[in-house]
Amino acid sequence: MRRLAALYVTLVAALTALPPAVPASAAPGPTVTVTVEQAVTSLPVAPEDRTGYDKTLFSHWTDEDQDGCDTRADVLIQEATTPPDVDARCTAIVGGVWHSYFDKRDYTTARSIDVTQLVPLAESWDSGASRWSAEERQAYANEMEDPRTLVAVAATEVRARGDKDPAQWEPWDDSADCRYLAEWAVVKSRWGMSVDQAELDALITMAAECPTEQITYSRVR
Template sequence: MRKLTSLVPALLAAAAVVVGAAPGAGAAPGDTVTTTVEKVIESLPVAAEDSAGYSAGRFRHWTDPDQDGCDTRAEVIIAEATTPPAVDGRCTITGGAWHSYYDKKDHFGAGALDVDHLVPLAEAWRSGASAWTDEERERYANDMGDPRVLAAVTASEKRRKGDRDPARWEPSDDSADCRYIAEWAAVKARWKLSVDSDELAAMQNMVVECQTEEITYELAL
């Protein structure tokens, strides 16, 4: 899995950093925010969810913006390999090894993997993406600017997760809970998505068991 710490220097060099008790206050798209997981959770807007009008097709995903023959899904799988695979000109991936942090399983070969939107497309729609432009939804669905947005994980674990939020799903490996909550909060904050009351309560309950962690994220909107 790509390391969160490897992202921080690049983000700090790319944009201004806003530090304080109200994460994102006064920041513009492209700025970065440095704060704690607890403060991010407390800063997320709370709103009822609405699924009306949702379909996965509203988020154009698995595009190939650099036109190298590998779409976003393949790029994530390649980037998250713990042992690099071989990749041919048609983006066929062979060999390699991966670690799925949701369920603490190692995979040799990409066949058992899928790429998960940590905050699922349906959840994003319910939390504010329904008001975005088509271009903004496409950017979200293919967001490789922050390694927390997309994750190469065991395909069966992704299916179990579905479009559930932390009130209804958590990783089967309990030791991954703190990472999952930190990443969920960072992605929601990066894309200015809301949380519902049950989701917020679940996040607050889970983070109590976690060591206080400073995180940095770049605002996408």
Template sequence: MLRSPAVLAALPFAAVFLLAPSTAHAQAPTPLTEAIEALTVAEESREGYDRSLFPHWTDADRNGCNTRAEVLLEEAVTAPEVGERCRLSGGEWYSYYDDRSFTEARALDIDHMVPLAEAWDSGASQWSTQRRQAYANDLDEPVALVAVSASSNRSKADKDPSQWLPPAADTHCRYVTEWTTVKTRWGLTVDEAEREALNTVAQDCPDAVVETTPAP
């Protein structure tokens, strides 16, 4: 469904991504610890990786707003104004990685919850370019892309949870749950150190569950 920036601006942002029909079915909620154990363990290899192999940011619905802008619109605490060519002005965002608020979109990066390089290491090297593009612009899974401070995103870089966790310690359960959600959705593997780190955090998250729809 095509949506103009003016229509987007008028919609409740929680509803923006409910407009496109989906034929996939969400899996039943799974306790975080069980979801982690269900991930396939495999060695990682970055051989051949290049960021350009994951085309982004696209404008899949051709409404004038690319993936970055769509995420900013979806995650705004206070909705920005949407101008010509989807230029955003005003608004407010909350970066949960480091417990900071921002009033300028340019201060935020859109983080791939599981970084592109990590996805490559974990199975995406075997995908078609079309599937890698779908991964890099995944607006159907709300936790796949997240608006965060540029500084926290660049600190994270392409690290997995054995190497990096958000500086705001009380967000670790959320972060590990979202990481596991994306790995589950896309059938990505984990290495031993990564799984150990996920399990360590998950021990303190008894109520956390993973619920997602398998990627097409």
């Protein structure tokens, strides 16, 4: 009996010492810190294929926390440099100021700002999202865990970028290139996306201008 009691005490102690369970929504894998160049050259290279792409396959904008504000409104509120006034139903966002790092300008109306996936939805489809589940695509399109996935920037810049990758488009403001490169590398690495050869070449060229830039991220998939 004493041996059983001792075994029970040992078992309880071992269970108590175990780390807490990881929520299903938490990003798997450890936190990684690397240079941007290391992140870029570690990305898998594969041809892009847009067959079957439809924006509606990425369900957004959702209201994950059910606070009445959808993801787009949440990002606008969070990224405002001067907090806006928000009505009770989150249908009107007025009076704030937003800094768009794509063009290094401040905007005083929410309608001048677009909330967009840093790696556009079509580009993510080309880079592996075509093989994701509907739940994974929704999670990507609305991700709030890492603020680099979604950005609030000038609507004119978002329209100019469209679905282009860094081989075809860079921010208007040259001083934003290192930040844009770093965030692109984070999102692609975090979500396990690939790059095509032209994109990789452009990213490596950009990384040479940002030799000390480091990124820290945890993989989602």
